[in-house]
Each structure stands twice: as C-alpha cells, then as structure tokens.
Amino acid sequence: MVNSNRLFNMVDNIPLPGDPLPFNSPLYIERPPLESDAYTEISKPGGLLRIRASHNMGKSSLISRLIHQAINQGYSIVTIDFKQADRQIFVSINKFLRWFCVNVARQLSLIPNINNYWDEDIGSKVSASIYFEYYILEAIEQPIFLVLNELQYVFESSQISQDFLPLLRSWYEQAKQNETWQKLRLSLVYSTEIYVPLNVNQSPFNVGLSLKLPEFNTEQVTEFAQRYELKDINSSNIQALMNLVGGHPYLIHLSFYHLQKQTISFQELLQTAITHDGIYSSHLRYLLNYLQINPELLQAYHQIIISQSQDYIPAQIVHKLDSLGLIKRDENHNFKPACEMYRLFFNQEKLIASDHKSLRIKQLEAENQQLKFLVNIDSLTQVANRRYFDERFQLEWRRMERIQQPIALILADVDRFKLFNDTYGHQAGDECLRQVAQMIDSVIKRPGDLVARYGGEEFAVILPQTDAQGALLIAEEIRKKIKKSQIKILRFSQNNPVTDTANVTISLGIAAIIPQKYLALKQLLAAADQALYQAKQTGRDRSIISLDFRYCQLIN
Incomplete structure (x- = not known):
C-alpha cells in the first residue's frame, strides 16, 4: 500500500477518469508481471512489444511509464499516433510511409531529407527501410523507443496494412543480425485483434512480447480504493461494485473519483448506475449512440444481450465490439456483455424495440448509408x-x-x-x-x-x-x-x-x-x-x- 503521506492533495489534484496517469502517479495500479515484462522487452536489442486492450483500459498510462523507463535508460523517444493522421495519408503506401518517416525524423530533431533516400524504382517499402537504416539509425547514437499508438486505424486500410505490417516484421527480423537495427525498440499499441489477413511469416503479431491488459482483480481494486483514501469502502462494497462494473479500470476509476469528491454516496452510485442521473450516464450514452449509428454492431450486440446461444457473428464485428470494451467470453466461449451494468442498461434501452423495430431499422439503415457514402x-x-x-x-x-x-x-x-x-x-x-x-x-x-x-x-x-x-x-x-x-x-x-x-x-x-x-x-x-x-x-x-x-x- 502507498503511504498516504506521499499522496498529493486528493481534493485538488485528482486526475480525471479517462486521462492518462503521469508516470509517477500514486494512483497507477500495477498488474504484475505485465510491467516488469514490458521493461525487460524494451531493454532488449531490437525488442518488439505488442500491447492490446480495449478503450480506457490503461494503455496510455502504461506507455507513459514505459517512456519514462526508456528515458532513464538513455533512449530517444518517438511516438506516432495513427488516430491523428489525415484520411488522405492512407491513400497509398508511398504517401503513408513518407508521412511516417518524416514524422519520425522530426521527433528526433532531424531534417527529414527524405528525397535523398526515396527512389520510386525500388519502391516505397525498400526506400523506407533504407531511410531508417542509413539515415535515422545512423544519425542517432542511442537506442530509439518507437511507440506506434492506435494501430487499429491502420488495420482499417487493408492495402496499407498488408504492406506496412510485414515491413515492421522485416525490421524486427533484421535486428537479429544487424547491429544498426538493434537500436530500434518497437511498441505496437492497439485496441482490437488484427483482422487483416497476413502470412504467418510476415506478421509482426506473432513475434516479440504480447501483452493484453487485463481487468483489475479484487486485490487491485482494493489497493486502488486505499490509494484514493476511501476509508468507508469495505470489502463488501468492493464486491458489490465489481459485480456491477467488473474490474474495468476506467469504470472503477470513475466510481472512486466521485466517491472521493463526495458527489454521491455508495448506495446512490449503485441505485442510479443505469439512469440518466447516474455517474456512468455519459459513458453509457456514448456507447449507445455508437451502436445506433452502426446497425451491424447494434444487431450483433442485441443478439448477445438477449441470447445464451448465438448465431455466427462476423469477426470484424466481434473485433469492433471488443475494442469498445462491450463484450467478453463466458465459460462456454459464447460472447456476453463485458459487465452486468451493460447488460442492464442495454436491456432497459431495448436496442431493437418490437413496436418500433421496422421504422427504427429503416432510419438506422438510411443513416448508415449516408455515413458509408461519406466514408467511401x-x-x-x-x-x-x-x-x-x-x-x-x-x-x-x-x-x-x-x-x-x-x-x-x-x-x-x-x-x-x-x-x-x-x-x-x-x-x-x-x-x-x-x-x-x-x-x-x-x-x-x-x-x-x-x-x-x-x-x-x-x-x-x-x-x-x-x-x-x-x-x-x-x-x-x-x-x-x-x-x-x-x-x-x-x-x-x-x-x-x-x-x-x-x-x-x-x-x-x-x-x-x-x-x-x-x-x-x-x-x-x-x-x-x-x-x-x-x-x-x-x-x-x-x-x-x-x-x-x-x-x-x-x-x-
């Protein structure tokens, strides 16, 4: 347990739920041996780390600690967030790789000089490899910790994925024999399983160290409550809370945040959980709205909510529901809502109400067609x-x-x-x-x-x-x-x-x-x-x- 004398003034300095925790935050709860394994992997020459978890599971907070660890080891740091990339970047692999290389160079305070290494006759993937080996890695003496965040946005472009992901694998393989490439330490961060078909010998998702961030267990939630200095929360309260929201870090953090601020009592928190006045309302409404503008997800989640035995659900639908943190598997390997609160809330909302079913589906289909038009x-x-x-x-x-x-x-x-x-x-x-x-x-x-x-x-x-x-x-x-x-x-x-x-x-x-x-x-x-x-x-x-x-x- 963290000594309360070392904690910041809780009333004034509580981080907002959903925000990444600073590397030195006393509210960070370790999930052994996850952190120590990650530190070991990025210390290896040519190491590759894969971090997967649904939204708000703590990926960014873990990355913050890994970056701090890398800085302490004298590494240069580069973070590429694919969520920030313009849609036009994904038009072609040539445009994508040039954007990628220029971003890496600028974060390392290097003049890009990309045209000196880019040759259309040998192709963009070879050009990118030459650029990294003979410019980036030659110019920087110390190891480079390269974090590729929100990689699922790359998955959505199959043409880019089928070129870029094998390229990352080739860099990892080169590090086994080439000292220059050993300076590159990769961390791939994403919120869903890879659903782009790749040859087993080309995929970067079967090499390096794979980490899937788990939910908190009872001991970790108890430790979290102690660090929040919630003296009135006992083991029965913690069990009741976990029966409602599971061990999801964001939902636990949101609960403790409001309890510490004393904006709600524990009994009120449980009783109003799925109402408009509850502390989870914004989170639940966001998920509901997302499902309503994606009819395929809506139909699939409705099936999961109401049925013990399920029809086939396409893999891509499963991945999207999983990335939102909406589902998990039960002991029979069927999908079920990720927590009891989701089951209660979405059951109450009647995702597909029988009396308005036809009208609502037509409305959703029309909205979806418009969205597809804009996306395509x-x-x-x-x-x-x-x-x-x-x-x-x-x-x-x-x-x-x-x-x-x-x-x-x-x-x-x-x-x-x-x-x-x-x-x-x-x-x-x-x-x-x-x-x-x-x-x-x-x-x-x-x-x-x-x-x-x-x-x-x-x-x-x-x-x-x-x-x-x-x-x-x-x-x-x-x-x-x-x-x-x-x-x-x-x-x-x-x-x-x-x-x-x-x-x-x-x-x-x-x-x-x-x-x-x-x-x-x-x-x-x-x-x-x-x-x-x-x-x-x-x-x-x-x-x-x-x-x-x-x-x-x-x-x-």
Missing part, C-alpha cells in the same frame, strides 16, 4: 476513395470467380501532372483532378462499375463482366474525352476572377482475366500497373492492354 468517397474528386476501391475489388473478384466471368481493371494516370502543378499551382492541380475524375465517371454507365481515386493523380476503374476488348473501348473513350476537353483554371487578375484553360492527357493500363483459385487479385492489379507503365514509357496519351492478363475471345 474521396473528398477532393467525389469519386470512390482507395479504401472503398479495395473493398469492392475484392468483392467483385470473388463474385466473378464464382460465376466464372471476366473482370477488367483500368489504371489511369494524368500525364506530366507534376509539371501541371508546378506551372499552375496546387490549387489548379486539385481542380484538374476534380475535372478529370468527373470526366472519367461520365464515361462509366453501368451501375455495377466503379471509378475510384487510386492515389495522387492516379485513378482506377473496375469493370465486372468485361473482357479486355470491352475495357479497351472504355479506356479509349476516357482518353479521347480528356484529350479534347480543356481544364478550366480560375485565377485572379487585379482582384477580378479570370478563367484560363489548359489541356491534359491521360495514360491507361488495362488488364482482364477470369479469376481462378490459383490467381490472386493483386496479380491483376500488378498487370494493369505494368501496362500503365508501358503506356507512359512509350509516349503517354495511350491505352495499353497487359501482355499477360488480356482475356478476350478476339485477343490471344
């Missing part, structure tokens, strides 16, 4: 974004494999776009991309086809049930339409708006195939990309069909 659309060009492209590409690939019909992919790139930007400015460049996107979209007629911004000045078109010849006709229509059109550029002359015009051209690469089990969709993507490269190399302003993926009855 590129804000600049108003066509589909890369994330939605990845999802649809996988779905259409599987559908065409099932019905044994061809699928065609067109990759298109605005020619000499950097020169356009340098000549007319980035604002005009953005306007150019908007107009090009809309011209491409105007050519695509079928509702099942998709136009997406693939990244930067590159666009993609998915054409289900289309062979190479059909895709070529569409590509040529796009190319000719853009070539004969003029991009309108607004500028100001003597404070008066003036519209200039400019011409651009576009190069297109085409690939088409009937999907087979021995083929991967990334092969079709690579073939279209190679065809686009050939179009660029042979003079631009042309459409070229892949030599390898050119399915068509008329083309052999």
Whole structure:
C-alpha cells in the first residue's frame, strides 16, 4: 500500500477518469508481471512489444511509464499516433510511409531529407527501410523507443496494412543480425485483434512480447480504493461494485473519483448506475449512440444481450465490439456483455424495440448509408476513395470467380501532372483532378462499375463482366474525352476572377482475366500497373492492354 503521506492533495489534484496517469502517479495500479515484462522487452536489442486492450483500459498510462523507463535508460523517444493522421495519408503506401518517416525524423530533431533516400524504382517499402537504416539509425547514437499508438486505424486500410505490417516484421527480423537495427525498440499499441489477413511469416503479431491488459482483480481494486483514501469502502462494497462494473479500470476509476469528491454516496452510485442521473450516464450514452449509428454492431450486440446461444457473428464485428470494451467470453466461449451494468442498461434501452423495430431499422439503415457514402468517397474528386476501391475489388473478384466471368481493371494516370502543378499551382492541380475524375465517371454507365481515386493523380476503374476488348473501348473513350476537353483554371487578375484553360492527357493500363483459385487479385492489379507503365514509357496519351492478363475471345 502507498503511504498516504506521499499522496498529493486528493481534493485538488485528482486526475480525471479517462486521462492518462503521469508516470509517477500514486494512483497507477500495477498488474504484475505485465510491467516488469514490458521493461525487460524494451531493454532488449531490437525488442518488439505488442500491447492490446480495449478503450480506457490503461494503455496510455502504461506507455507513459514505459517512456519514462526508456528515458532513464538513455533512449530517444518517438511516438506516432495513427488516430491523428489525415484520411488522405492512407491513400497509398508511398504517401503513408513518407508521412511516417518524416514524422519520425522530426521527433528526433532531424531534417527529414527524405528525397535523398526515396527512389520510386525500388519502391516505397525498400526506400523506407533504407531511410531508417542509413539515415535515422545512423544519425542517432542511442537506442530509439518507437511507440506506434492506435494501430487499429491502420488495420482499417487493408492495402496499407498488408504492406506496412510485414515491413515492421522485416525490421524486427533484421535486428537479429544487424547491429544498426538493434537500436530500434518497437511498441505496437492497439485496441482490437488484427483482422487483416497476413502470412504467418510476415506478421509482426506473432513475434516479440504480447501483452493484453487485463481487468483489475479484487486485490487491485482494493489497493486502488486505499490509494484514493476511501476509508468507508469495505470489502463488501468492493464486491458489490465489481459485480456491477467488473474490474474495468476506467469504470472503477470513475466510481472512486466521485466517491472521493463526495458527489454521491455508495448506495446512490449503485441505485442510479443505469439512469440518466447516474455517474456512468455519459459513458453509457456514448456507447449507445455508437451502436445506433452502426446497425451491424447494434444487431450483433442485441443478439448477445438477449441470447445464451448465438448465431455466427462476423469477426470484424466481434473485433469492433471488443475494442469498445462491450463484450467478453463466458465459460462456454459464447460472447456476453463485458459487465452486468451493460447488460442492464442495454436491456432497459431495448436496442431493437418490437413496436418500433421496422421504422427504427429503416432510419438506422438510411443513416448508415449516408455515413458509408461519406466514408467511401474521396473528398477532393467525389469519386470512390482507395479504401472503398479495395473493398469492392475484392468483392467483385470473388463474385466473378464464382460465376466464372471476366473482370477488367483500368489504371489511369494524368500525364506530366507534376509539371501541371508546378506551372499552375496546387490549387489548379486539385481542380484538374476534380475535372478529370468527373470526366472519367461520365464515361462509366453501368451501375455495377466503379471509378475510384487510386492515389495522387492516379485513378482506377473496375469493370465486372468485361473482357479486355470491352475495357479497351472504355479506356479509349476516357482518353479521347480528356484529350479534347480543356481544364478550366480560375485565377485572379487585379482582384477580378479570370478563367484560363489548359489541356491534359491521360495514360491507361488495362488488364482482364477470369479469376481462378490459383490467381490472386493483386496479380491483376500488378498487370494493369505494368501496362500503365508501358503506356507512359512509350509516349503517354495511350491505352495499353497487359501482355499477360488480356482475356478476350478476339485477343490471344
């Protein structure tokens, strides 16, 4: 037990529940051997630490102590929070890795100099590795403790995840043989299980030390009450509280915070727990609102609340409910509410009320469709974004494999776009991309086809049930339409708006195939990309069909 004479003035200095605790906070409750194991791992050359827990379980407070430990050992500290990254950062792996590397350099007080190490011919992943090995790790003499926080935001972009996560694994593997890489100590922090499919030999989630933050046990909650100097709380009170909220650190902290402030008695706390006047009201309403704007989660949690035996719940739904801290498994491996308070509250709210069920579901579906629209659309060009492209590409690939019909992919790139930007400015460049996107979209007629911004000045078109010849006709229509059109550029002359015009051209690469089990969709993507490269190399302003993926009855 912590000596009360060493505690701060409780009345004036109680940290707010949910805020990370400082590294020296007397309110931090250790969960042995978790902390000592973590300290040992980050002390190892090339160490890798994986910390997983749902929201408000104490990840940030633990990281604060790990950072303090690393500073005491003379390490340099870098923390990357993926929650702070703009959505556009996840457009392509090249953009993502450049953002990542520049952030690391700046936190180490280094001039980024990234262009000196970046080479498009060898790819962004190799460039990032070279940048770290020959610039970052060479420039910093001491070990670097690199904390990658909120990594679940990377999971949401499958294309980024499937490149970035194996890259982290490769850095860990290099540290086994390369002294330079041994200076890098990684900590991966996330709130849900990884649900991106990765090869077992490429995943960073089966190496290093894995820590899942557990709930507090009875002894730890008792210790927490003593550190809060709650002299009137006895073992029966603690058991009653844990019967209601379990050992969830945030809910326990919230309870003790209000009891210490004397804003509520213990009996009132229990009696008003699931009411609007209770101390948990804001937390419960936040969870309820989140479920209501995500109908798939709402339906699944309703099933968990009312049923002892459950139908199949998709893994991604399970991961999201788990990351919110809403579920745990019982002794029969079925899911159940994470604590009794959740069961009581959500049962009371009747997540899907029978008398309003149809109307409410329709309302939720409409809201969800609007949210999906906003999430899936590129804000600049108003066509589909890369994330939605990845999802649809996988779905259409599987559908065409099932019905044994061809699928065609067109990759298109605005020619000499950097020169356009340098000549007319980035604002005009953005306007150019908007107009090009809309011209491409105007050519695509079928509702099942998709136009997406693939990244930067590159666009993609998915054409289900289309062979190479059909895709070529569409590509040529796009190319000719853009070539004969003029991009309108607004500028100001003597404070008066003036519209200039400019011409651009576009190069297109085409690939088409009937999907087979021995083929991967990334092969079709690579073939279209190679065809686009050939179009660029042979003079631009042309459409070229892949030599390898050119399915068509008329083309052999």
